[in-house]
Amino acid sequence: MSTPMLLGARAILAAGVLACLAGPWLFDANSLTVLTEFFIVVTLALMWNLLAGYADIISVGQQGFVGVGAYAFFGFTALLHMSVWAAVPLAALTTLLIAVPVMAVIFRLRTAYLAVGTWVAADVLMLIAGKLPGFGGGSGTSLPIPVVKQFGARLGDRIDMFYALSLGLALIAFLATWALLRSRIGLGLTAMRDNEEAAGSSGVDLVRTRILCFLWTAPFLGLAGVMTALEKLRVAPTASFNITDWTIDIIFIVVIGGIGSLEGPILGAILFFLLRQWLADFGAWYLILLGVISIGVILFEPKGLWGACRRWGFPDILPAGHAPGPGAPERVAGPDAQEAPAARTVG
Amino acid sequence: MVETILNLIVQGVLIGGLYALFALGLSLSLGVMRFVNIAHGDMIVLFSFVLLSLTGVLGWSPFLVALILLPVAFGLGWLLQRFLLQRTVGKGILPILLVTFGLSIIIQNGLLEAYGPNTRKLSGGAIELAALRLGPIDVGVYPLLVFLLAVALIAGLDAFLYRTAIGARIRAVADDPAAADLIGLTSARIYPVAMGVVGITMLVAASCMSVWTNFDPSIGPSRLLAAFEAVVLGGLGSLWGTLIGGVIIGVAQNFGSQIDASWQILAQHLVFLVALVFRPQGLFARS
Amino acid sequence: MTPLLSVEKLNVFYDAFQAVHDVDLTVGEGEIVSIIGANGAGKSSFLKALVRQAGRVTGSARLDGCDLAALSTREIVAKGIALVPEGRKLFPTLTIFENLRIGQELGRKGDIGFEQVYEWFPVLRERRDSRARELSGGQQQMVALGRALLANPRLLLCDEISLGLAPRVVNELYAIIPQVRERGVAVVVVEQDISRSLAVADRFVCFLEGEVSLSGRPADADRDTIMQHYFGGAH
Numbered sequence: 001m002s003t004p005m006l007l008g009a010r011a012i013l014a015a016g017v018l019a020c021l022a023g024p025w026l027f028d029a030n031s032l033t034v035l036t037e038f039f040i041v042v043t044l045a046l047m048w049n050l051l052a053g054y055a056d057i058i059s060v061g062q063q064g065f066v067g068v069g070a071y072a073f074f075g076f077t078a079l080l081h082m083s084v085w086a087a088v089p090l091a092a093l094t095t096l097l098i099a100v101p102v103m104a105v106i107f108r109l110r111t112a113y114l115a116v117g118t119w120v121a122a123d124v125l126m127l128i129a130g131k132l133p134g135f136g137g138g139s140g141t142s143l144p145i146p147v148v149k150q151f152g153a154r155l156g157d158r159i160d161m162f163y164a165l166s167l168g169l170a171l172i173a174f175l176a177t178w179a180l181l182r183s184r185i186g187l188g189l190t191a192m193r194d195n196e197e198a199a200g201s202s203g204v205d206l207v208r209t210r211i212l213c214f215l216w217t218a219p220f221l222g223l224a225g226v227m228t229a230l231e232k233l234r235v236a237p238t239a240s241f242n243i244t245d246w247t248i249d250i251i252f253i254v255v256i257g258g259i260g261s262l263e264g265p266i267l268g269a270i271l272f273f274l275l276r277q278w279l280a281d282f283g284a285w286y287l288i289l290l291g292v293i294s295i296g297v298i299l300f301e302p303k304g305l306w307g308a309c310r311r312w313g314f315p316d317i318l319p320a321g322h323a324p325g326p327g328a329p330e331r332v333a334g335p336d337a338q339e340a341p342a343a344r345t346v347g
Numbered sequence: 348m349v350e351t352i353l354n355l356i357v358q359g360v361l362i363g364g365l366y367a368l369f370a371l372g373l374s375l376s377l378g379v380m381r382f383v384n385i386a387h388g389d390m391i392v393l394f395s396f397v398l399l400s401l402t403g404v405l406g407w408s409p410f411l412v413a414l415i416l417l418p419v420a421f422g423l424g425w426l427l428q429r430f431l432l433q434r435t436v437g438k439g440i441l442p443i444l445l446v447t448f449g450l451s452i453i454i455q456n457g458l459l460e461a462y463g464p465n466t467r468k469l470s471g472g473a474i475e476l477a478a479l480r481l482g483p484i485d486v487g488v489y490p491l492l493v494f495l496l497a498v499a500l501i502a503g504l505d506a507f508l509y510r511t512a513i514g515a516r517i518r519a520v521a522d523d524p525a526a527a528d529l530i531g532l533t534s535a536r537i538y539p540v541a542m543g544v545v546g547i548t549m550l551v552a553a554s555c556m557s558v559w560t561n562f563d564p565s566i567g568p569s570r571l572l573a574a575f576e577a578v579v580l581g582g583l584g585s586l587w588g589t590l591i592g593g594v595i596i597g598v599a600q601n602f603g604s605q606i607d608a609s610w611q612i613l614a615q616h617l618v619f620l621v622a623l624v625f626r627p628q629g630l631f632a633r634s
Numbered sequence: 635m636t637p638l639l640s641v642e643k644l645n646v647f648y649d650a651f652q653a654v655h656d657v658d659l660t661v662g663e664g665e666i667v668s669i670i671g672a673n674g675a676g677k678s679s680f681l682k683a684l685v686r687q688a689g690r691v692t693g694s695a696r697l698d699g700c701d702l703a704a705l706s707t708r709e710i711v712a713k714g715i716a717l718v719p720e721g722r723k724l725f726p727t728l729t730i731f732e733n734l735r736i737g738q739e740l741g742r743k744g745d746i747g748f749e750q751v752y753e754w755f756p757v758l759r760e761r762r763d764s765r766a767r768e769l770s771g772g773q774q775q776m777v778a779l780g781r782a783l784l785a786n787p788r789l790l791l792c793d794e795i796s797l798g799l800a801p802r803v804v805n806e807l808y809a810i811i812p813q814v815r816e817r818g819v820a821v822v823v824v825e826q827d828i829s830r831s832l833a834v835a836d837r838f839v840c841f842l843e844g845e846v847s848l849s850g851r852p853a854d855a856d857r858d859t860i861m862q863h864y865f866g867g868a869h
Contacts, residue, residue, distance in 0.1 A: 052441065056439075056440075056441070058440070058441060058444045058445070060385070060448070105620050105623055105624055106623075108623050108624070108627035109579070109623070109627070111440045112377070112381070112382050112383040112440045112443075112444060113383065113575075113579065115383060115385070115440075115444055116383055116385075116571070116572065116575045117623075119568075119572060120572055120575075120576065120616050120619065120620070121620075123572065123612065123616060124613065124616045124617070124620065127609045127610075127612060127613040127616070128613070130609055131609070131613075138609065243568075248452060251445070251448060255445055259441070283460075284456035284457070284459045284460045285456070285460065287452050287453075287455075287456045288452070288453050288456045288457055288460075290452070291449040291450070291451075291452040291453035291456070292449070292453065294445065294449045295431075295445075295446050295449040295450070295453075298435070298442050298445050298446055298449070299434050299435070299442075299446070302438075302442060512735065512739060515728060515732045515735065515736065516736060516739075518725070518727060518728055518732075519725040519728055519732075519733075519736055522725040522726055522727050522728065523723065523725060523726070525723075526719065526723035526724070526725065527725075528687060528707060529682070529685070529687050529707075529717060529719045529723055530707075530711065530716070530717060530719070530723070530736070530737065530740065530781065530782075531685070531706075531707045531708040531710065531711030531712070531740045532708075532736060532740060533706065533707065533708050536708075
């Protein structure tokens with residue numbers, strides 16, 4: 001019944017992706033800069049959603065790994081004088097390596113505690129970043145011109161290059177996460193999203209899956225961090241490890257767009273950027289509004305905008321997991337299935 | 348040298364009393380309702396600003412105003428749980444965390460709009476300057492009173508939870524809300540009472556903090572983290588453990604602050620993380 | 635004379651799943667009714683539905699003419715129905731005394747007090763200050779039964795009280811039931827242990843897949859008929 005709708009939605013998506021790919025030929029420099037930021041935000045939203053929507057980890061410390069990526073990139077290029085093209089993957093690797101001990105410590109905390117644990121960890125990473133020699137201390141420092149020039153001699157070239165990099169990052173983050181969710185591990189993750197207790201008893205190794213997801217996000221967050229350093233042309237503890245930009249806004253985006261789907265974070269990011277264009281002048285009121293909306297969403301439409309779309313009969317444009325297609329039993333169960341007390345016994 | 352270290356420890360212990368006050372409400376909401384209130388620190392800051400406004404209008408001591416506001420604080424906690432947080436009960440940890448997260452952002456930015464970003468402090472009167480000479484060190488009378496207040500509040504809460512019928516009901520619901528519902532002890536009626544008590548501890552913490560230290564709309568999260576660390580360090584479910592946790596945080600901060608301001612926080616976090624590695628269940632966990 | 639409990643066309647739904655279908659049942663004052671049935675037959679759901687703790691419930695249930703649908707669990711307990719839940723459901727960190735006291739506070743005023751419960755189960759007096767989780771399974775079941783009795787119910791609902799316990803302990807628990815009945819309390823006993831259940835009951839009802847498949851007096855029913863309606867072989 002919804003096949004034409006599905007085709008239409010996929011056509012719009014394909015057109016959007018094509019337009020993004022042709023971006024440098026279609027848009028002016030200002031739009032490209034905004035889109036560059038948009039792709040960073042989409043990447044961050046996809047990662048936060050993977051943790052919150054599937055692995056049951058609420059991270060309030062995502063900014064920690066974003067900052068590590070930015071600082072690592074600065075270290076490899078400005079301090080160790082490596083080529084930027086070597087520094088980018090090395091920054092991702094560094095973030096992953098730092099994520100391992102962080103995970104080992106904070107995974108001693110479970111459920112609600114873990115959320116605050118991620119926050120403490122990010123705070124520690126930020127404070128350490130401010131202590132590192134050569135990184136400008138608490139006020140940070142600019143990327144050296146020669147480093148920046150490696151991305152293009154002219155400003156216009158660099159804007160195109162940053163655009164291409166962040167688009168590439170968002171696409172890879174998206175495709176890799178999609179592939180993860182469609183893999184065997186993803187099957188377990190979807191089960192976990194729908195009912196953690198049942199997933200645990202059906203043999204999905206919750207701890208290992210959680211660890212995998214947590215480490216999975218680290219290099220992508222680190223790469224997003226590299227992009228933030230390039231966008232701002234500097235690193236600083238408060239900017240590179242900014243909780244509002246890299247976590248709070250992202251939580252709003254995913255919650256409003258729809259936790260636990262691939263479409264939700266993207267939808268949320270688009271909405272966020274549109275709202276921001278109109279409401280940026282309202283400052284604190286803008287964040288208050290987002291807070292009110294997201295509380296409303298959690299209470300009345302826990303699966304966000306995309307969840308509402310689904311209920312109105314919208315098919316999954318990007319089916320994740322092993323049960324693709326509309327009408328799969330998983331969809332029929334709807335949000336109520338999760339709200340049922342887990343310990344309910346019958347008979 | 349010994350004197351300096353002794354002084355650092357004593358002052359750290361005393362400020363630990365303040366951290367314990369921050370942490371008591373969090374300890375209760377974790378122990379009874381099993382959730383972390385992300386807005387915990389922000390609600391304390393909100394109470395501080397309410398005290399700021401009321402003392403400004405009335406011209407009374409902040410402690411007197413706080414005393415009069417105690418029923419209001421209970422009522423606010425009760426209403427918050429009854430009409431907002433209760434809607435998320437039984438739906439896993441995600442909704443409650445995100446709702447309190449949203450609340451945190453709303454309070455922070457609301458205070459920013461209402462009061463601006465400047466740091467504030469309330470005057471507690473002459474008592475702030477009074478000091479006792481104990482051997483080689485000077486001890487402020489006010490920090491000492493706050494510490495004693497923390498001890499008294501913990502003793503009071505302990506007695507409330509373990510010696511009264513309503514306290515037993517709160518512990519029963521904390522043990523097993525589904526079992527409580529089955530025998531007619533409606534958990535949805537008990538949770539708001541517990542949150543009302545949390546509200547009272549928040550107001551007490553706010554009044555002590557606003558006289559002791561500067562505050563501004565953005566400091567809620569750092570108060571939350573300190574409170575959280577104190578609770579986890581002390582061990583879940585142990586109010587006296589929370590006091591010890593607060594004291595450890597206070598002492599660690601004091602030693603860190605000898606280097607600089609960011610080491611003050613770093614030392615606090617590092618002590619917490621190290622303790623987490625070696626004793627994840629906390630120092631005084633009730634098994 | 636109206637029966638103490640009268641249930642008509644009671645249904646229990648959990649989302650799309652129906653656990654109990656159109657069950658009718660009456661229980662008179664001081665009567666012991668046993669509900670038997672296989673695992674998953676809807677027995678527990680039926681008991682929980684009486685105290686409004688099952689999913690969605692339709693149909694009518696009246697206690698002494700008073701419609702229970704309009705009441706909360708708390709009010710139903712105060713009106714005189716007490717449940718001994720499956721799995722005991724004590725509060726593990728509370729003391730025995732505290733567990734019992736909560737039952738008393740929530741219930742009706744009546745003549746069953748701590749002294750009476752301690753007389754029935756002397757071990758609870760000895761261990762009144764121990765935490766519930768420190769007790770053996772049998773002792774815990776005594777606390778659960780005591781907690782319900784202290785509510786001075788007019789109707790006591792016992793859900794699988796013998797589960798996982800040694801026969802000697804089960805005897806001790808079941809020995810109380812006739813004494814409770816002598817005080818005019820009606821008892822509904824849910825058991826999988828058929829012989830135990832029938833031995834104590836005035837009347838029995840057999841559930842099969844959420845419906846009443848057989849009812850009668852224990853003396854009138856032969857074992858084969860019961861078995862057929864228990865496992866559904868007759869259909």
